Structure formats: C-alpha cells, structure tokens
Amino acid sequence: MPHLSRRAFLKSSVIGASCAAGAGLGVRWPQAFAGPAPIELKPRPTDARIFGEIPTKNVFTYGEAPGAMPPVLRLKRGDPFAARLVNQLDEPTTIHWHGLRIANKMDGVPFLTQPNVSPGRSFDYAFTPPDAGTFWYHPHCNTLEQMGHGLAGVMVVEDPADPVFDAEIVLNLRDWRLGGNGQFISQFKPREAARSGTFGTVRTANWQVEPIYDAPSGGVVRLRIAVTDVTRILQLKLEGAEAEVLAIDAQPLPQRVPLDLLILSPGQRADIAIRMPAEEGRGVTLTDHRPSTPATVATLRSVGPSLNHALGDVGPLAPNPQPEFDLSSATEIPLLLSATAEQAAKNSICGSLGYSFWAINKVPWPGDTADPLAPIEELKLGQSYVLTMKNVTPHAHPIHLHGMNFTVLRSTREDAPKLTSDTYLIFPDETVQLGLVADNPGDWVFHCHIIEHQKTGMTGYFRVA
Known part of the structure; x- marks a missing residue:
C-alpha cells in the first residue's frame, strides 16, 4: 500500500463513483475491448525499440503488431469477460489478473489453480469483474524473465456510472535490464536479490523513455498508473499542475488526497485527477524521486483552447463493495x-x-x-x-x-x-x-x-x- 502524506490525507474532502475516459487525447497505446467473443492474447517474442536506435530483440508482448506493448484491456464491471491465452513462446506461461477478485480457477497460478500452458497450447479464462478500477495482467510462470522481458499489460474495468473526464491517459511503468547495445542483460544478480532487488537500466512509461502526451488545456485528466516493474519502488511527484489522488489499487479513497508525494511499489496502481494548465503548450511533468536524483517519468502537454474546468467538476468515484469485517x-x-x-x-x-x-x-x-x-x-x-x-x-x-x-x-x-x-x-x-x-x-x-x-x-x- 502506498505512502500518502498524513497531512494531505486529513486535509482532503469526502467523495465517493467511478470515472470513464472522456475525449481520449493522448491515448496512443494499443487497446482491446471486451466483447461477447473471447479476446485472444498471444504471448510471443518480438523486436521493439525501447532505447536508442537499435531494436531490442526477444522482447515479450501480448500485442499483435511488431514491437507493440501489451494492449490496454477494457472491461465493464458486472459484464462477462473472456480471454483465450494462445502461447506462442517457447516456454510455458499463464495469465494472472492482478487485483481482480475472481474465481480461484481463473487466477493463473500454475500448479496451484491451473496447469501450465505449454508452447502451442491454449487456455480459456472467463470471469465477471466485480470491481471497477485500474488493474493489470501478467504471467505467473518464469515470472522474472517473462515480466522482465515486457510481458505485463494494464487492465481498466469501467463502471457504467462513470463520470466523464476530459481525457484519460494510461501509464504502464516499468524498467528494462538492457546493456549499452540495447540488448537484454541478466535479469538479476544474486547479491542484489538478497537486498532490495536488481534494478533495471532503462526506465520507461508505455515502453518509451520520457514520453509526451497531449491533453486538453484547462481540462481534467484521469491518469491511470500501473507499476508493472519487477523491482523498482517509485516516489512520484507532479510538477506544473494541481492534482488529486482518487484511488489506490482500484479502490476509491474515502477522501481525495492532494498529490504531494505518492510512493507506489511493484504491483500497485493509482488513479489521479490532474487539472491541466490553461495555457496551450504548458507541460506537466511526472517525476520519480527515489532514491535521490529526480527522473522524468512522462510529460503531459496542454493543447487547444482552455476548457476552464476544475478538479471539483468531476463527480465522485463509487466505492467497490467490500465484505463486512468483524x-x-x-x-x-x-x-x-x-x-x-x-x-x-x-x-x-x-x-x-x-x-x-x-x-x-x-x-x-x-x-x-x-x-x-x-x-x-x-x-x-x-x-x-x-x-x-x-x-x-x-x-x-x-x-x-x-x-x-x-x-x-x-x-x-x-x-x-x-x-x-x-x-x-x-x-x-x-x-x-x-x-x-x-x-x-x-x-x-x-x-x-x-x-x-x-x-x-x-x-x-x-x-x-
């Protein structure tokens, strides 16, 4: 669970119903929408340009296009979802739907909830998501290598009563263990595994180094963040705009929290509302301050005439139902x-x-x-x-x-x-x-x-x- 400033947490105002994508400016990543027929997810190797001019070989993706990162899956709370895993790797794999409260046999853990899916074989997943929010999906087999090579995608579960934002931007945050030639090096060092873990050498958002996304000037943007890295804990700050944290790990906060410092670890997600600057061309920068030297994660750039919206214009997020603890x-x-x-x-x-x-x-x-x-x-x-x-x-x-x-x-x-x-x-x-x-x-x-x-x-x- 992320660190949130206690001062900010106590200053915030009560809210409570879920948000949908609005105009969609800045959405440049592949997406797959759930329908009555199963979505096919085909983990496979590809070449992708991650860093520099030389493509990285043996990157793993669920995407169809060469070099494309895994698609953002979009589901609706309460609607059935089906996906067929067709394994095109040369090793076994599965899919775990991280954060979803679904039937155990759909959880994607080999030897515990299902058999391995061997190369060339398939496995059908089917469930109805009970919660709305930001989730992600990844293998639970040879996890360090498969996730380290890119096999992790974001999953958005929308609520039918979602209020409308002016735009939505999804960030899949992860490192890569690449050498100077842009190719993979060993995924871990034993001495680092015995400490805080082996860090990547190249940081990316949506498989890009310091990407820039356009968003409407003076608009309110829903930023969905998923930390899909295998090691790095992030200390996130936002420079150039006012923002509030709406949800953590798909669960709406009982109170909106002004974004001061947000610590997110591998596996965690956050939903943030950002009020873009009114002046066209102004940038909003998401930075990571851990361990010490700030690093740019991504930038949002204001485009078009100002919409003159405020953070308070966006309706509240509906809480996901939880069992009563005694x-x-x-x-x-x-x-x-x-x-x-x-x-x-x-x-x-x-x-x-x-x-x-x-x-x-x-x-x-x-x-x-x-x-x-x-x-x-x-x-x-x-x-x-x-x-x-x-x-x-x-x-x-x-x-x-x-x-x-x-x-x-x-x-x-x-x-x-x-x-x-x-x-x-x-x-x-x-x-x-x-x-x-x-x-x-x-x-x-x-x-x-x-x-x-x-x-x-x-x-x-x-x-x-």
Whole structure:
C-alpha cells in the first residue's frame, strides 16, 4: 500500500463513483475491448525499440503488431469477460489478473489453480469483474524473465456510472535490464536479490523513455498508473499542475488526497485527477524521486483552447463493495517477514532462481514442514482474520494477496493510511495489522511483488474453504 502524506490525507474532502475516459487525447497505446467473443492474447517474442536506435530483440508482448506493448484491456464491471491465452513462446506461461477478485480457477497460478500452458497450447479464462478500477495482467510462470522481458499489460474495468473526464491517459511503468547495445542483460544478480532487488537500466512509461502526451488545456485528466516493474519502488511527484489522488489499487479513497508525494511499489496502481494548465503548450511533468536524483517519468502537454474546468467538476468515484469485517470475532495470524540463513535452491511457485534469501514465518518456500507445500494457514470461508505482519528486514516489501482485499487496521508507521487494497508496501521494522474477510474459496497466493524476493522464498498461500 502506498505512502500518502498524513497531512494531505486529513486535509482532503469526502467523495465517493467511478470515472470513464472522456475525449481520449493522448491515448496512443494499443487497446482491446471486451466483447461477447473471447479476446485472444498471444504471448510471443518480438523486436521493439525501447532505447536508442537499435531494436531490442526477444522482447515479450501480448500485442499483435511488431514491437507493440501489451494492449490496454477494457472491461465493464458486472459484464462477462473472456480471454483465450494462445502461447506462442517457447516456454510455458499463464495469465494472472492482478487485483481482480475472481474465481480461484481463473487466477493463473500454475500448479496451484491451473496447469501450465505449454508452447502451442491454449487456455480459456472467463470471469465477471466485480470491481471497477485500474488493474493489470501478467504471467505467473518464469515470472522474472517473462515480466522482465515486457510481458505485463494494464487492465481498466469501467463502471457504467462513470463520470466523464476530459481525457484519460494510461501509464504502464516499468524498467528494462538492457546493456549499452540495447540488448537484454541478466535479469538479476544474486547479491542484489538478497537486498532490495536488481534494478533495471532503462526506465520507461508505455515502453518509451520520457514520453509526451497531449491533453486538453484547462481540462481534467484521469491518469491511470500501473507499476508493472519487477523491482523498482517509485516516489512520484507532479510538477506544473494541481492534482488529486482518487484511488489506490482500484479502490476509491474515502477522501481525495492532494498529490504531494505518492510512493507506489511493484504491483500497485493509482488513479489521479490532474487539472491541466490553461495555457496551450504548458507541460506537466511526472517525476520519480527515489532514491535521490529526480527522473522524468512522462510529460503531459496542454493543447487547444482552455476548457476552464476544475478538479471539483468531476463527480465522485463509487466505492467497490467490500465484505463486512468483524473485529470482535477475528482470528489473528502472525506473519514474520525475514531473511533466511538457507542458501540452497527452493523450487518456488513455478520456478526458482536457484537461491533462498527470504522467508515468511522463518520458512522459505516451499518450506521445511512435514508437508512443505502446505498453505501458510487454512481459513474458514466467511470468517474474519487479522494478519499481523512484521518486517524485520532492512528492506521494503510490497506484499500482494491474490483473490481478496484487506484493510489496514493499524501500523507502527504513523502515516500509514487506513486503506483497502490487495497490496501493502511494508517498510523496514514496520508491524502492520491487516483486516481480512476470507470471502473467496480456493488457494490464494501471498507473496512479495519484488519478484526476486518472491522467487527466493518470500511467498506462500492461504487456503480458504
């Protein structure tokens, strides 16, 4: 869960109904719209111009056109959606629909919810999204390599009652591990996997370095951000316009938050309303300030005569329905996030990096219990639980839960906002309590979304029955 300024959080005003794309200025990425027939998603290798003049070889995409990034999928809340995965890679893959609360058999985790999809084979996904907001989709097989090579796309679930923005811009934020010749280098270094993770060498938004998008002067833009990187935690600021955070991880905030500093980790998403400058040609710059030197992520440029709109002109976002948490009957589950002294390879969920550096409750996946593949805990369907999670490592960990949401109850970090989410960024030495209603039956993965941490031990699953 991202860091939001407590001062800004308390200053904000109450809102509450979801937003749709308006004029669509600046929308230059491929999109696929859900219909009655299945959308075909064909993961395959391609050449793409990411950095410099030399195309990068062996980039992975779901896109149809050569060099195109994965399409933005557009669904509607409450409408059936179907997708057929046709594997055109030379290795197995799956699709995980990150953040969606759907049936377990559609969750895309090999050996836990479905079989691997081998090269040349297909798998049909079908579900009805219960929530509106910004989500994303990616493989859950050989994840570091496949996601590291580009296989991650944004998914927008619209609400039929969405208010209208003057424009919408979607940003798929990710790094690439490229050498000076523009070609891939090793996706990780063991010594970095044992720390905060191996960072990319080239930062992009929508597979471009510092792209510029046009938006109507004086208009209100909905900026949808998804951090699809395997490692980087971002500290985002906006320069040149006033803006408010509307939703985090697809969940509308109970109060609008002026955008001051927004920390987003791998797996997280944010919806932001930006009031563009009235003067044509003026730019609005999204910058990342982590670790120290600011880096430009993307720029929005005002075009056309001013619309003279204000942030308050946009209607509120409707909250997604959540199960009712009962603290009085909740069972506590302790979760200790730590390093492990074991260095031997552990075959994690669909693959291993050949090392064990991290653990949950002192056990690196797949563990040292009598049944090493047992769940972290067996949860009773419909019951409330408090996940008391303690991070005793010197590194932050974005912890993601499949298939369900949790709500922050309390934290030793004073400025942790009490939000509902599917991903919580836990800081070093922090202890947080997350309220969870086990309302979705099945085996649900729980893991760090710094993929090197996941693949070297910090992963497991809950069984809900």
